[in-house]
Every structure is written in structure tokens, then in C-alpha cells.
Amino acid sequence: MINKMKFNFVKYFKQMFVISVSIFTISILSLLFIGIPSSIDFTGGTIINIKVDTDINLSNLRQALEENLNQSVSVVEVKSNNESYVLLKMSYLSDEQVINDLLNRVYGNSYTINQIESIGPKIGDELRVNARNAIIASLLLIGLYISIRFDGYYAIGSLFALLHDVFITLGIFVFMNVEISISIIAALLTIVGYSLNDTIVIYDRIRENMSLNPYRDKKKIFNTSLNQTLKRTLVTSLTTLIVVLVLYIYGGDVLQPFSIALIIGIILGTYSSIFIASPVTLFLEEKYNIEEEGD
Amino acid sequence: MLDNLKLRWFIIACILTSSIYYIYPSIDYYVMGNDSKQKQSLNLGLDLKGGLNIILELDDYLFLKRLSKKNLSKQSKNEFNDILNNAKENANKKSSQIIKEIELYGKSNDIKLNKYFSNLTKSSDNYQVIQEIKKQHEYAMQSILDVMRNRIQDHDQYGVGEPSIQKLGDNRLVVELAGVSDISKAKKYIQRTADFELSLVKNQNQLTDIINKINNYINKNMNGVPALDSLMIPDQGSEGYLVNTRYVQEIKKLLKTTEVNDLIKSNSKIVWDSKPLSYYDQDNQYIEYQRLYLVSSNPAISGGMIQTPKAVVSDMGNNNAGQWVVNLDMSKEGRRKWSKFTGANINRQVAIILDDLVFMAPFIRDKISSGSTQISGFESMQEAKDIASVLKAGELPAPISIVQTNYVGPSLGEDSIADGANSMIIGLLLVLVFMLLYYKGSGIIANLAVVFNIIIVFAVLYTMNAVLTLPGIAGLLLTIGMSVDANVIIFERIREEISSKTPNYAAIKNGYNKAFITILDANVTTLLTAFILSFLGSGPIVGFATTLSVGILCSMFTAIFFTKTIFLTLFKMNQIEKLSI
Numbered sequence A: 001m002i003n004k005m006k007f008n009f010v011k012y013f014k015q016m017f018v019i020s021v022s023i024f025t026i027s028i029l030s031l032l033f034i035g036i037p038s039s040i041d042f043t044g045g046t047i048i049n050i051k052v053d054t055d056i057n058l059s060n061l062r063q064a065l066e067e068n069l070n071q072s073v074s075v076v077e078v079k080s081n082n083e084s085y086v087l088l089k090m091s092y093l094s095d096e097q098v099i100n101d102l103l104n105r106v107y108g109n110s111y112t113i114n115q116i117e118s119i120g121p122k123i124g125d126e127l128r129v130n131a132r133n134a135i136i137a138s139l140l141l142i143g144l145y146i147s148i149r150f151d152g153y154y155a156i157g158s159l160f161a162l163l164h165d166v167f168i169t170l171g172i173f174v175f176m177n178v179e180i181s182i183s184i185i186a187a188l189l190t191i192v193g194y195s196l197n198d199t200i201v202i203y204d205r206i207r208e209n210m211s212l213n214p215y216r217d218k219k220k221i222f223n224t225s226l227n228q229t230l231k232r233t234l235v236t237s238l239t240t241l242i243v244v245l246v247l248y249i250y251g252g253d254v255l256q257p258f259s260i261a262l263i264i265g266i267i268l269g270t271y272s273s274i275f276i277a278s279p280v281t282l283f284l285e286e287k288y289n290i291e292e293e294g295d
Numbered sequence B: 001m002l003d004n005l006k007l008r009w010f011i012i013a014c015i016l017t018s019s020i021y022y023i024y025p026s027i028d029y030y031v032m033g034n035d036s037k038q039k040q041s042l043n044l045g046l047d048l049k050g051g052l053n054i055i056l057e058l059d060d061y062l063f064l065k066r067l068s069k070k071n072l073s074k075q076s077k078n079e080f081n082d083i084l085n086n087a088k089e090n091a092n093k094k095s096s097q098i099i100k101e102i103e104l105y106g107k108s109n110d111i112k113l114n115k116y117f118s119n120l121t122k123s124s125d126n127y128q129v130i131q132e133i134k135k136q137h138e139y140a141m142q143s144i145l146d147v148m149r150n151r152i153q154d155h156d157q158y159g160v161g162e163p164s165i166q167k168l169g170d171n172r173l174v175v176e177l178a179g180v181s182d183i184s185k186a187k188k189y190i191q192r193t194a195d196f197e198l199s200l201v202k203n204q205n206q207l208t209d210i211i212n213k214i215n216n217y218i219n220k221n222m223n224g225v226p227a228l229d230s231l232m233i234p235d236q237g238s239e240g241y242l243v244n245t246r247y248v249q250e251i252k253k254l255l256k257t258t259e260v261n262d263l264i265k266s267n268s269k270i271v272w273d274s275k276p277l278s279y280y281d282q283d284n285q286y287i288e289y290q291r292l293y294l295v296s297s298n299p300a301i302s303g304g305m306i307q308t309p310k311a312v313v314s315d316m317g318n319n320n321a322g323q324w325v326v327n328l329d330m331s332k333e334g335r336r337k338w339s340k341f342t343g344a345n346i347n348r349q350v351a352i353i354l355d356d357l358v359f360m361a362p363f364i365r366d367k368i369s370s371g372s373t374q375i376s377g378f379e380s381m382q383e384a385k386d387i388a389s390v391l392k393a394g395e396l397p398a399p400i401s402i403v404q405t406n407y408v409g410p411s412l413g414e415d416s417i418a419d420g421a422n423s424m425i426i427g428l429l430l431v432l433v434f435m436l437l438y439y440k441g442s443g444i445i446a447n448l449a450v451v452f453n454i455i456i457v458f459a460v461l462y463t464m465n466a467v468l469t470l471p472g473i474a475g476l477l478l479t480i481g482m483s484v485d486a487n488v489i490i491f492e493r494i495r496e497e498i499s500s501k502t503p504n505y506a507a508i509k510n511g512y513n514k515a516f517i518t519i520l521d522a523n524v525t526t527l528l529t530a531f532i533l534s535f536l537g538s539g540p541i542v543g544f545a546t547t548l549s550v551g552i553l554c555s556m557f558t559a560i561f562f563t564k565t566i567f568l569t570l571f572k573m574n575q576i577e578k579l580s581i
Helices: A009-033 A058-069 A097-107 A121-149 A152-176 A182-212 A218-250 A252-288 B005-030 B035-040 B060-067 B074-094 B098-108 B126-154 B183-191 B204-221 B245-256 B332-344 B381-393 B410-463 B470-499 B504-533 B540-572
Strands: A045-052 A074-080 A083-090 A111-119 B051-058 B164-168 B172-178 B196-200 B232-234 B241-244 B268-273 B277-280 B286-296 B306-313 B324-330 B350-354 B357-360 B373-375 B400-408
Touching: A009 A152, A009 A218, A009 A252, A045 A097, A058 A074, A058 A083, A058 A097, A097 A111, A097 B183, A111 A121, A111 B410, A121 A152, A121 A182, A121 B400, A121 B504, A152 A182, A152 A252, A182 A218, A182 A252, A182 B470, A182 B504, A182 B540, A218 A252, A218 B410, A218 B470, A252 B410, A252 B470, B005 B035, B005 B410, B005 B540, B051 B126, B051 B183, B060 B074, B060 B098, B060 B126, B074 B098, B098 B126, B126 B164, B126 B172, B126 B183, B126 B381, B183 B381, B183 B400, B196 B286, B204 B232, B204 B241, B204 B286, B241 B245, B245 B268, B245 B286, B286 B350, B286 B357, B306 B381, B324 B332, B324 B381, B350 B373, B400 B410, B410 B470, B410 B540, B470 B504, B470 B540, B504 B540
Parallel strands: B268 B357
Antiparallel strands: A045 A083, A045 A111, A074 A083, A111 B400, B051 B172, B051 B400, B164 B172, B196 B350, B232 B241, B241 B286, B268 B286, B277 B286, B306 B324, B324 B373, B350 B357
């Protein structure tokens, strides 16, 4: 029953690493020069989702709102599967009565408010600080855990992989025009957890094989371990991808950006545990861990 | 690991029965539609059931202003205002707390805070003063929480549907109301300070004096602002003045400026009627007026002295017959003060003020020795009822402001429930089919583990009193995808062992033993990130983090303990040879 697949991963380490580093660099550059807009989670603001049964003239609605509120308002019509709704976006509004009155005047009873999300600027600031702290804390904790369970070289390898996953996902977001929100941060942290999970299974095998054959060539050990875990890596990625794809297709508008982030992240995470985490660790092991080889 | 199969099955049976015991009511309620089981069911989050979630914040600035010593000299008052404004600005800049900023300001500028807070403590040490302020702040938050609970549970609309009111951090409160349709009304109700006072209305000539003073000031210092007396006229029927509603905003703004505010003596204040008066003038033109009064800032009766407020329809033979009014009574102390006050002020006007708005201002005709009072002048039954219940719940120690609103309409909630259920079922089925096709016989075992895992997760969520949100469902689905991983790791290990000619029994044992540490390591990292996520913000993301961590923890049990038990049992029954891996 055992599958006799055998790839020479180590042979491609260099090429893949160069490709990854260039994509990583492009991502960083696009983040720096184009940037990603923040959602109201971090800037503060109000988004109102309304459904209007009659025909609407978006620019008239915008003009009326802007006159009444004395601020610029973005009015966008969103058409999803079988429904359409209008999103009104503006800076923080502590009382929506004005909007209600205005909509009532214009549309009478033929509108419904689906959703209101209103975040005060102070809360937005706090969430931004919280999100930043959460990311730093998770990277530190994970680094610490891997250093304890494995050793520093493995920790460095896995951190490289994590940075790769997170920044390339963000880089792709730049081009997909996705806003950074709390749920995207949650998705990024989940990606971190997933990618690491994948990396650890491989590391575990490498470590086991190293202790079984301490004198064998490290390149060979890495390659064997990657092949031994390949089936598992692919099956797990596949089952996880299945559920995330289902979330993307059936989860509705609310979960869509979140599931896109996860789809990208799971693919990257699977790739990075083979082609980022392992090469970096192999490189460090070969370069700095020579004396211990004779143990 | 446990080798006693009977014990293993006993543990599994216990967990399975208790889990089913916990989730059965939820299935009965959500799937079968048995409404009597609602209370024993897993709660849905706001995003699924629809409703209003708001975060309220105690206004520290106004709280400190109210807390400070009342009879400060004008100079000290200005000093204190400067300190307060400075602290507010810094707190905004650094997103820290005003109290902390005052402490820092006091330290760096060597200011004795005791000067402004000698009413709190005799100590002249800034540290002691700040400690006392913090203590008062804590009391205030507790009392806001209590008042809010009473206010909402008492309400005939917001009180139903299990409202939740919880403290959040130092100075915030989360209020969650299900099934609210009029958001603005709900917000207004919640935000009411319920500051109730009965205060003597000052004579019209005193108000005229102040208006003249303000006019002088306008003439001297403000170009292009029209004189006040051109915008308002003395009311014939009361001690107040009338302002055409067109000018009300302008005048309110003018009165708020510090310079103008300083012209009003500190023992009095200007208050406005709660709603405008409308007339048809001689030419049959419709005009709206808003009335303002000058009242004593030392109320005769305040919120603490009233009892049993109740909204009723006024009796016949009364001015307000048939209208909604609020009847209330006074405490013993209140009655004594009220009787003395009314006796001393016959033929004067007294204003009934709630949250700085005058609801009515009757003339005192006799000494009143009973404490029963009636307030009229409400727009609707709902307003009368709302005011009765805010009075009953008591006043807030300081104003609160809304810093975050989240509203989900009922139809969106229903859509989300459908989305969540669909993704859950389709995702689960696809994973089950995949595992069956790929691992065949052992796939059935892994699938049993997945289903078992879901049952346990729901039971744990219920016992944790957690709410199920849409991101929570996403977390659960992700767990399903990822928890299969543990079985994949184990199965692949067993395959390897078998291929290296290890006897089946040993292959299973080795497979599990070697895989265990890997699974543990891999899951710890996911748990770590889920744990950090649960600190990130509030609401839906916490739901995601909760189901993800619970799911992963439970999957360790089902994917390792449960599947191993099945393997061992099959082995004992000599069926293992037939099992395909």
C-alpha cells in the first residue's frame, strides 16, 4: 500500500528559495508603496447596510446624506448571489437617527436596515494596538515554544516560514484590494497556527530521523523526512482546503474576506514548511551545527 | 496509555452520553422547533439571532467634573478646568485614561490635587487623592452596571429575549439586546442619565437681568451676533422666555461658551423645555416656540428622594385626563423637604427636570405635605413608561457615551444562520467522503471520530455558556478540516510500520506512540494562536477563537483515544486483518 513517491526536494531548495524571496520582496514593496487600507475596525467609522425595495439613485442618495451629515459619505451598491444591498460608509456617527430620518423621508417604508457597524475612533485606536500586540505576542510565543521543543535553528526556520506566509498573503491582498480588519488579523493568526502545525510535523520527522541516523548526510535526512511526511502534508492541506473553500462559497459575505485569507494562507503555509522552513533550518544546521554531528 | 478496553469504552460511553444529554435540548429547539427548550439551548450570537450590541463608556471627563469640590472659587475652578482639559487631550493622544493623565500632570507640574478634591479625602498626598478618585470611579461603574441592569430588565421590550449587560475593562459596559427594531430609541433610553430634580424657577426679572448682561457682552465682544432680546420674548404665562425654534440651536451654542456661561451666577442655571410649544398666531401662521427657564441649581428634591415611579393614564376630572403621566412618591426625608419647600414658595413656579430638560413647571398653590407628584407632558405612552422605569432604576452617577454600535437586522441574521448551517453540513460531508474514499475502512473510524468530536464540542460550548457566532461556525469547520490531521498522521505512521513488516498489533501501537508527540506539538501551536486571538477585541472573533481551541482540544481525545480504542477492539475481535489502511 505504501506509496513509492520520491521527490528530490533538496535539489530544488535553492531555486524555490530564490523565487520565494523575490515574491516576498515584491509583497513587501507593494505593502510599502501601495499599502493596504484599514477597515473601520482600526480607523473608527460607521457602516450601514441597507436594503431598498424601490429603485435607488445612488448619487442622489449620497448627495442627500452628505448635505445632512456634513461629511463625505461613500455609497456603494453590492450585488451578491441573489440579493443586493447598499453600503453607506462614513466617519463615526454616534446616533443613526439622522440617517433613519433621511431614509424615511426618501424611501418611506420601503427600506430596511440590515446592519450597522459603528466604531468610535478611540476603540479603533485600541483595536489597532491590540492587533499589533497580538501579532507580536504570537510570534514571540511560537518562537519560544519551538526553541524549547526543538532548538534555535528550527525556531529561525519556522519564523522565516511564518513571515513568508503572512507577508505574501498581505501582498496578494494589496492587489485584491482587501481591507485589513480584525477578522483578517484573525485569519492571519490562524494561518500562522496552521503553517506552524505543518512545519512541526516535518521537523518532528527530521528530528526523529537525525537521532536514528546521526551520521547520515543532513541533506539526505531532510529529503527522506520531507518524503515521509509528504502524504500527510498533502492530505491535511486538502481536507483543510475543502472546508475553507466551502466557507468561501457558502459562508456568505461576512466570512468571504476571512476565507480568502485562509485559502491563500493554507496554500502558502503548506508550501513554506517544505520550501522555506526546511531549507533555512538545513542551511543553519549544516553551517553552524558541525561539531555536534560527531556525537 | 490505557490498555484496559472495558475501561476505555466506559470512558467513551460516559462522555458520549453526557454530551448528548447537554446538546439534546439544543437539537430539540433549533431543529425540531420545540420552544420550551430555549433556555437549555446553546445561545446564538448577535450576528445570528439579530439585535443590538452597544459599548458604553463612562464619560471620565464629566465624572471628574462632578466628583470635584462643588464650591470652588472662580480661579480654582478655571485652574481645574485647565487641568481636566489638558488631561483629556493627553488621554486622547496616548489613548490612556484621563485619571492617569491627571496623576501624571499633577506630578510633573507639582500641583496639589487635594485643592480640588478635599471633599473626598483630607489627605494632601496626590497618591491618596488619586486612589480615592479611582475608588469612586469603581463605585460609579458598579452603580452604572446595577442601574443599567434594572433599567433593561424592567423594560417591557428590551427586558425580554435575555438581554446581557456586562462590564468591559475599567470604564466600559457592553449591552446586548435581542430583537430591537428602533435603534435610536433604544440608545436614547440606555443613555439617559436619569438625573431627576425638582427646582425652584427664578423670577422672570432675574432671567431678564441675565439676558441684558449677555446682550452687553455681545455688544462689546462679539461682532455680527444679534442681541438676545431680539430672538426671545418673555412668556406671559410663566417665569420663562420663549424662543422661536429656528433660533434655539444658535442660542444654546452661545450659552455654552465659557464667557457667556460665566455671566450666569453659579447658584442658577438655564434649562429648556423637553418639547416645543406650538401656536397659531393672529395671521393663522403656525409657529413653534421653545421655552427656557432660569432655575436654582440647588434642587429642592433630587433623584435619591423619589419612590415608586409608575406610568399610568391620568384619572378623569384632571387637567391631563386620559394622558399618560408618571406618578411618583417621595421618601420620608423627601416629603419633609418638599413640604417645607412648597410652604415657603407659594405662588412660585417649580420645574420638574429630567436630564436637564423641563417636563413641566407648575405653580405652587399650597403647601404640599404628601409626597405624591405627577409628571405630565410626554409624547407617548412609551416615553412615559420609559421615564418611569429609568426613574425607578435610579440615576447614573455620570453621563455615559456610546463608543461602539453593532446592529444586525433579523433578516440578515436568518441569512447568516442559513449560511453557517450550509457550510457546516457541506464541509462536513465533503471531508467525510474524502476520508472514506482515501482511507477506506480506517476512514470510517476517522469519520466516527470527527462526528464524535463535533458532538463533544457543542456540549462543551454549551457547558461553557459560550455563544455560537458565524465566525464560531467557521472555527468549528476549520477544526474539522484540521482534526482529521491527527488521524492522517496516525494512519500514515501505521502504514509505514506495516510496510516495514511490523506485525499489525505492534504497528498500531507504534503508530499511535510515535504520532502522539507530533500531534501534541502541532496542536499546541494552533492553540497558542487561538489563545492570543481570544484577547483580540470582543465579539465574533472571540467566538472563532473559542470554537477553534475547544475543537482542537476535543479532537485530541477523539482522534487519539477514541480511534485507538476502536483499533484495539477490532484487533481483539480478530477483525483487524480485514481493515484497510
